Amino acid sequence: MSRYQACFQALRARKEKAFIPFFVMGDPDYKTSLAVVKAALEAGADMLELGIGYSDPLADGPSIQAADLRALNAGMSVDRCLDFIEAIRGFSDVPIGLLVYYNLLLRRGVDRFCRQASEAGVDGILAADVPVEEAKPVLEACKSSGIDPIFMVTPMTTAERLQKILEHAEGFLYLVALLGVTGARGELHRETLQLIRRVRPRTGLPLCVGFGISRPEHVDAVTRAGADGAIVGSAIVNLIARNLQAKGRMPEAVRRYVRAMKRETLLTASRKRSG
Amino acid sequence: MSTLEELEEAFLKYRNDPRFRSELKELLEKYAGRPTPLTLSANLSRRVGCRIYLKREDLLHGGAHKTNNCLGQALLARHMGKKRLIAETGAGQHGFATAMVGALFGFETVIYMGEEDIHRQATNVLRMQLCGARVVPVTTGSRTLKDAINEALRDWITNVRDTFYLFGTTAGPHPFPSMVKHFQRVIGQETARQVRAAEGRLPDAIVACVGGGSNALGIFQAFLKDPDVRLFGVEGAGLGLAGGKHSAPLNRGSDGVLHGTHTRILQDRDGQIREAHSIAAGLDYPGVGPEHSHLHQSGRVKYVGVTDRQALDAFVLLSRTEGIIPALESAHAIAYALKLGKKMGEKDVIVVNLSGRGDKDLEQVQELLEQTRGGSKA
Numbered sequence: 001m002s003r004y005q006a007c008f009q010a011l012r013a014r015k016e017k018a019f020i021p022f023f024v025m026g027d028p029d030y031k032t033s034l035a036v037v038k039a040a041l042e043a044g045a046d047m048l049e050l051g052i053g054y055s056d057p058l059a060d061g062p063s064i065q066a067a068d069l070r071a072l073n074a075g076m077s078v079d080r081c082l083d084f085i086e087a088i089r090g091f092s093d094v095p096i097g098l099l100v101y102y103n104l105l106l107r108r109g110v111d112r113f114c115r116q117a118s119e120a121g122v123d124g125i126l127a128a129d130v131p132v133e134e135a136k137p138v139l140e141a142c143k144s145s146g147i148d149p150i151f152m153v154t155p156m157t158t159a160e161r162l163q164k165i166l167e168h169a170e171g172f173l174y175l176v177a178l179l180g181v182t183g184a185r186g187e188l189h190r191e192t193l194q195l196i197r198r199v200r201p202r203t204g205l206p207l208c209v210g211f212g213i214s215r216p217e218h219v220d221a222v223t224r225a226g227a228d229g230a231i232v233g234s235a236i237v238n239l240i241a242r243n244l245q246a247k248g249r250m251p252e253a254v255r256r257y258v259r260a261m262k263r264e265t266l267l268t269a270s271r272k273r274s275g
Numbered sequence: 276m277s278t279l280e281e282l283e284e285a286f287l288k289y290r291n292d293p294r295f296r297s298e299l300k301e302l303l304e305k306y307a308g309r310p311t312p313l314t315l316s317a318n319l320s321r322r323v324g325c326r327i328y329l330k331r332e333d334l335l336h337g338g339a340h341k342t343n344n345c346l347g348q349a350l351l352a353r354h355m356g357k358k359r360l361i362a363e364t365g366a367g368q369h370g371f372a373t374a375m376v377g378a379l380f381g382f383e384t385v386i387y388m389g390e391e392d393i394h395r396q397a398t399n400v401l402r403m404q405l406c407g408a409r410v411v412p413v414t415t416g417s418r419t420l421k422d423a424i425n426e427a428l429r430d431w432i433t434n435v436r437d438t439f440y441l442f443g444t445t446a447g448p449h450p451f452p453s454m455v456k457h458f459q460r461v462i463g464q465e466t467a468r469q470v471r472a473a474e475g476r477l478p479d480a481i482v483a484c485v486g487g488g489s490n491a492l493g494i495f496q497a498f499l500k501d502p503d504v505r506l507f508g509v510e511g512a513g514l515g516l517a518g519g520k521h522s523a524p525l526n527r528g529s530d531g532v533l534h535g536t537h538t539r540i541l542q543d544r545d546g547q548i549r550e551a552h553s554i555a556a557g558l559d560y561p562g563v564g565p566e567h568s569h570l571h572q573s574g575r576v577k578y579v580g581v582t583d584r585q586a587l588d589a590f591v592l593l594s595r596t597e598g599i600i601p602a603l604e605s606a607h608a609i610a611y612a613l614k615l616g617k618k619m620g621e622k623d624v625i626v627v628n629l630s631g632r633g634d635k636d637l638e639q640v641q642e643l644l645e646q647t648r649g650g651s652k653a
Contacts, residue, residue: 055416055547056533058428065415078545103532107546129535156435158277180433 003095003123004148004171007047008206008228017265018229019219020208021236021258022049022099024067025084026076028240032247033071034087036240039251041092044262048088049126049210049231051099052081058101059128061183063234066241078104078113082120089121097124097150097171105138114141124171126150132164139168152176153199155191162202172206175199175227177213184214184235188221196225219264232261278435283450285355290457295350302346306379307336309343309461313469313626318596323616328478329599329629330466330494339602339631340462340490341372341443347458349376352439359383359438363427365392365420365486366557366604367399368631369443374408382439384408387426389419392556399635417550420486420560424534444487445564448535452564456492463497466626474624480505480615483628484607485578486522486557488564490630499575507615508567509607511553512580522551522558525571525578533562539571554583554643555603557631581607587643589613590633602631603639 001009011018021040026033037048053071057064076084085096098117105113105127117125125147127138132151142149148171153162156179165173177192178185192209199207209222210231219230239253289295303309311331320327332340352360360382364370370386377384386403390412393400403410416422424447431440442451445459470478481498483491485508498504513521521527524539531540533548541549541561551561570576581589586603589610594600601609605628612627619625633640 055549056421056425058425058534059432061429062415072547103540103542103546103548105546106530106532107542107544129532156277161277179435181429 002148002171003093004047004206007095008172011046011228017223017227018046018206018208019044019258019262019265020047020049020229020231021045021254022051022210022231022233024051024053024064024071024237025081026053026071026074027067027237028070028244028247029074030076030080030084032250034084035251036254037088038091039255040258041094043255043258045094045258046229047095047097049097049099049233050085052076052078052104054101054104056101059181061181061234063184063237063241064182067237078108082116085117085120085122095123095171096121097126098122099126099128102127102130110137110141111144114145114147118145118147122147124148124150126152126174128152132161132168135168150174153195155179155195162199166203166205169205172208172229173199173203174231175207175209177209177211177222180211182211182234184238185212188212188218192222193225196222196227200226216260216264219261223265230261230265278431279448279450285351286450286454289351289354295354299347299350302350303343303461307342307346308334310465310469311335313466313473315473316597319593322596323613324621325616325619325623325625326474326621327612327616328470328473328624328626330462330626332462332490332628332630333599333601333605333632337368337372337375338634339368339372340459340493341369342375343461343493344443344455344458344489345369345372345376345441348439348441348454349380349382352382352441353380355439357382357437357439359385359434360441361385361387361427361430361438362441362443363420363423364388364443365423365559366555366602367392367396367403367635368557368602370408370410371399371402371406373441373443374403374406377408378406385430386410387413387423387430389413389417389423391418392420392423395556395639396635397638419551419556421548421551428534444489445492445566446487446534446536446538446562452536452566455489456496456566459489459493460496462490462493462628463495466494467497470624470626477501477504478624478626479503479619480507480625481628482507482509482608482612482615482625484509484558484604484630485525485563485567486511486555486560486604487562488567490628492564492566494626494628495570495576506576507611508576508578509611510578510580511551511555511558511586511607512582513552513554515582516580519549520552521580522553522560523580524561524563525567526580528561536562536565538562538565538568554586555607557602557604558607579611581610585610587640590636590640594633599629600633601629602633603636605630606633
């Protein structure tokens, strides 16, 4: 059983949903970033979504663009990111998904990249700019390395494309909550809930919702609508950005935030039980 | 992806539609001023020792070849029922051409332009604004064309339903390379006709500058099947191909993916995109259209580099000898033609695609010439 399967199964047994924070590895520097990830895990994060900083992150809004830049300026190469994941494996066994732009895979060789990622302890790879139609090399490399290929589904994804994605997707399905790039938003989009309801009957894969999720009530809303987890990127990255003058405060800020968000995945379960 | 499929479907549907074609033809003639002349550059020819013709895309309405593509895509956008045009721009020529057609067709128009380029191309910014476009400064990355494309793509992802991304060059995700190539083919078609009328035969060589590659592909495509016509694409060699500061992914780049295209790009060992450099904002791009990569690999087109300095000299030379001020981009092609012509016979014919005029570059050139003068004193 993969780490993802085991983790979602355990969560279901405990009537919980997954809370999945996203970090750009090495933001704002290797050491602080590792301390922040550790704090998030201690506060109850169920899985991790980790990004390798990229020069041209097309799918990302200003918060994560800035985080990418901080990580790159701090000297985070692909090799350093693999080291970073190995370091996490020293203290945690949660599923780790890698969010990466395709040129980084291509440059290293897609096979070699996936093999090294797997050795470092990666469970899933989401290539942000690879549509399912072009995914063959990534799919094959993932398969031979024992990595789950993760795909995104958006409100614009047609029924035919959804079908193609479902033929290949493993681990979980990443539902993009809104049209656009990553970024924390105040309100949750109505389309988000419609998307969950549309995809839910089509697959047994866990559904995790990302893009624009920043508040406890968002987590509550998406899990109530049938999602199995919530992914939060920009809101967490913003906590890092806000504390750049006092890096020592970052782990505690993230710990507090993750605890509040994770609590919502429990509350949902208990509310559902009583209701 | 479904967005790109929708676009491809519309393009394939309309490209051969008789009504669409006649509408486009009418616009190209009556609004943009096609056909553009093919000028025998007599003074330059005498100086170099062969026959040099200039394909005068600088005389097209808007001041560059970009108008061909913008009219085609804007017409397509109207047929698709889109309400809003967005575009990236480097030198500002594509942004201006988009703003023009936006005004003409009544679209809301937003142009993304790197902050660095806004500074370099202030005149074009004002032109765009006069045509009613909103110019959004892009402050990320190298603050040039690459980053403007990133921002425009982000806008498109967000507003995909009512927005048409009017892409300016033969790069980017499919179907843009084929679509832009299609709308620029008129340059080569006219050139073939005009050079036959003037010389009774096809030229011996064609020279065009290559950033993303739309003016080059526009003129090359009519001659790809004539092996006697030698084709030369000129990349921005910046401060020299040997150093890191250039815009020459074909000469000095490697295999990679940028903006949804598998092509030659400038990148580091991890695959992070490197910043390009060229004196010409329109060449300042770390990637190149995928078809140029193929033509490079097959050897059908020879890709060479011209430095900032050589381009500036050619800019001045063409102005002085012919009274034609070329765009700094096109000056790269002129510079290479001068070099090539010296090795050719006096009956040999070279056509240079003069892809744009230099009005937009005057401030920058003034600064550069002052620096050069200051430099030589010191």
